[in-house]
Amino acid sequence: MVRVGLTAQRLIQAGAELADEVGFEHVTVSELARRFDVKVASLYSHVKNSQDLKTRIALFALEELADLSADAVAGRAGKDALTAFANVYRDYAHQHPGRAAAARMRLDPETAAASAGVRHARMMRAILRGYDLAEPDETHAVRLLGSVFHGYAGLEGAGGFSHSAPDSEESWTRVLDALDALLRNWPARPTP
Amino acid sequence: MVRVGLTAQRLIQAGAELADEVGFEHVTVSELARRFDVKVASLYSHVKNSQDLKTRIALFALEELADLSADAVAGRAGKDALTAFANVYRDYAHQHPGRAAAARMRLDPETAAASAGVRHARMMRAILRGYDLAEPDETHAVRLLGSVFHGYAGLEGAGGFSHSAPDSEESWTRVLDALDALLRNWPARPTP
DNA sequence: TGCATTTACCTAAGGGCTTTAGGCAAATCA
DNA sequence: TGATTTGCCTAAAGCCCTTAGGTAAATGCA
Numbered sequence: 461m462v463r464v465g466l467t468a469q470r471l472i473q474a475g476a477e478l479a480d481e482v483g484f485e486h487v488t489v490s491e492l493a494r495r496f497d498v499k500v501a502s503l504y505s506h507v508k509n510s511q512d513l514k515t516r517i518a519l520f521a522l523e524e525l526a527d528l529s530a531d532a533v534a535g536r537a538g539k540d541a542l543t544a545f546a547n548v549y550r551d552y553a554h555q556h557p558g559r560a561a562a563a564r565m566r567l568d569p570e571t572a573a574a575s576a577g578v579r580h581a582r583m584m585r586a587i588l589r590g591y592d593l594a595e596p597d598e599t600h601a602v603r604l605l606g607s608v609f610h611g612y613a614g615l616e617g618a619g620g621f622s623h624s625a626p627d628s629e630e631s632w633t634r635v636l637d638a639l640d641a642l643l644r645n646w647p648a649r650p651t652p
Numbered sequence: 653m654v655r656v657g658l659t660a661q662r663l664i665q666a667g668a669e670l671a672d673e674v675g676f677e678h679v680t681v682s683e684l685a686r687r688f689d690v691k692v693a694s695l696y697s698h699v700k701n702s703q704d705l706k707t708r709i710a711l712f713a714l715e716e717l718a719d720l721s722a723d724a725v726a727g728r729a730g731k732d733a734l735t736a737f738a739n740v741y742r743d744y745a746h747q748h749p750g751r752a753a754a755a756r757m758r759l760d761p762e763t764a765a766a767s768a769g770v771r772h773a774r775m776m777r778a779i780l781r782g783y784d785l786a787e788p789d790e791t792h793a794v795r796l797l798g799s800v801f802h803g804y805a806g807l808e809g810a811g812g813f814s815h816s817a818p819d820s821e822e823s824w825t826r827v828l829d830a831l832d833a834l835l836r837n838w839p840a841r842p843t844p
Numbered sequence: 845t846g847c848a849t850t851t852a853c854c855t856a857a858g859g860g861c862t863t864t865a866g867g868c869a870a871a872t873c874a
Numbered sequence: 875t876g877a878t879t880t881g882c883c884t885a886a887a888g889c890c891c892t893t894a895g896g897t898a899a900a901t902g903c904a
Contacts, residue, residue, distance in 0.1 A: 463870065463881060485677075490861055500862080502882045510862065566810040596818045600826040603804070603813060607827075608796065611803025618758040621795060626788045634792040634841070635799075641839040647829050655852055655899065682890055692891080694853045702891065 464496050468506045468516070471496075475517045479558025484565070487558070489513060514562070515571060521559035522576040525552055529583055538590040539640040545587055546609060546636055553613040560613055591643040601643060608639065656688050660698045660708070663688075667709045671750025676757070679750070681705060706754070707763060713751035714768040717744055721775055730782040731832040737779055738801060738828055745805040752805055783835040793835060800831065 474495060479487045489510050493500040507513045525548070532544040553560035567575060584602050593601055612632065615621060621628040666687060671679045681702050685692040699705045717740070724736040745752035759767060776794050785793055804824065807813060813820040 466881075488861065489863090498881095499883060501864085501884080504863070505881070564806065564810075569811060569815070572811070596822070597826070599818060600823045600830070603807070603820075603823045604800065604827045604830060606807055606812070607800050607803030609803070610806055611799030611801070612795070614756065614802055614806065615795070615798055618756075619761060619764075620798070623761070626791060628795075630788070631792045631795045634789070635796045637839050637842060638792070638796060638834055641837070642830055642834040645833070645837065647833040649826065650829060658852075680890070681892090690852095691854060693855080693893085696892070697852070 464498055466496060466498065466502065466506055471503060471506050471513065472516045472520050475513055476520055476556070476559050476562070479517060479562055480556050481558065484514070484517070484558045484561035487514060487517065514565065515567065517559070518562040518565040518567060519571070519575050521556070521563040522580070524559065525549070525563055526576040526579040526583070528552065529580065533583060533587065537587075539636075541587045541590060542640055542643070543636050545583065546605075546639075549609045550613060550616075550632060553617060557617055561617065564610055564614065588643070591646070593643070593646055597646055601646065605639065608635065656690055658688060658690065658694065658698055663695060663698050663705065664708045664712050667705055668712055668748070668751050668754070671709060671754055672748050673750065676706070676709070676750045676753035679706060679709065706757065707759065709751070710754040710757040710759060711763070711767050713748070713755040714772070716751065717741070717755055718768040718771040718775070720744065721772065725775060725779065729779075731828075733779045733782060734832055734835070735828050737775065738797075738831075741801045742805060742808075742824060745809060749809055752809065756802055756806065780835070783838070785835070785838055789838055793838065797831065800827065 471492060475487055475492055478492060478495065482491070489503055489507070490500050492513070493503055503513075507516070529545055529548045532548045533541050536544050567577075581602060584605055585598060588598050588601055591601075612635070616628055621631065663684060667679055667684055670684060670687065674683070681695055681699070682692050684705070685695055695705075699708070721737055721740045724740045725733050728736050759769075773794060776797055777790060780790050780793055783793075804827070808820055813823065
């Protein structure tokens, strides 16, 4: 009986790679076991269950993404920072579609609160400090940006923008231009 | 042997309701059969397989949503139309979270091309005609709006904005204000 | 109205993924 | 080196998906 040296970390890492190959929704304990050439039951000492595995892949992706974003944003401000941050997001979704999908997975509130998701939110707020928005507008803007980034990655991943002109790359650039313009010119609350 | 009178339409309708109750990802041929008090195999005369069932629920949701949007937008223009359209989207996601998730499902290109998704795109373009954007900016704007609507619904459905101030309702209103302002003031392509 | 055809639902069966319980051998430690 | 821990295994049960082939209800036709 050869020991492969499974650990939760190795499983999650391999799970993330598997997600990128076959899609996050097709990540399965069985397939993971197959890849380690190990029986399925063996994984259950390292991971609670299938749900737990997926959650931990999601948390892993969120961390990874937050680390990349932090690097990209360091030393930048204004549109520069916004673009760098947004591009990390989109590039990650291109290079790691499975992990990106994982990062969009629904987490229960406590898990989410303990996740790197909060770092993302903090970074976004830091970027927004370059545009001066008073609360609650800053929060509205955070939510708008989050929606755009998630939404764009989702639609692009679903093939929404492929095979139609202009190419998605150009739209992305122009969307960022537009968001920058919007943030510099955030409208006052209209008087009814 | 009592006959229940299954049809593809009834299955899809019931499937949509099931999705709203348990989440689209938990819609299962078995559960559907249980609800009709019928054996699982019986469904396979009406629906090709599980994937087919889900796809048809997605198409159903897209149609329903397009019909609602068309009604809401009729007779409106400018911000009025934009708001009406956007609110249909969001209200639908609130009232029918499962169907909304279905509507966000990845479809293969041919299926997507034959779906009500194209009506959605056409309506968006019609609304944008109220803001005068020349191509390719109109397309960029369509993609931005799509991303925001999908993204906001996704994050809200995932509980992203709950239990934090200001409430999601207010953010949504202000996001629409902001999008309207942006469309009225779409930035020219910056000269590098 | 009676018979043939079609159709709706059924049983049976195989295969995959998940999860738990309990066992044996490799690694670790004293 | 012997004891303990730990990593991976077998076995088994449960649920979902899917196909093949059967039976009875509904429908159509003479």
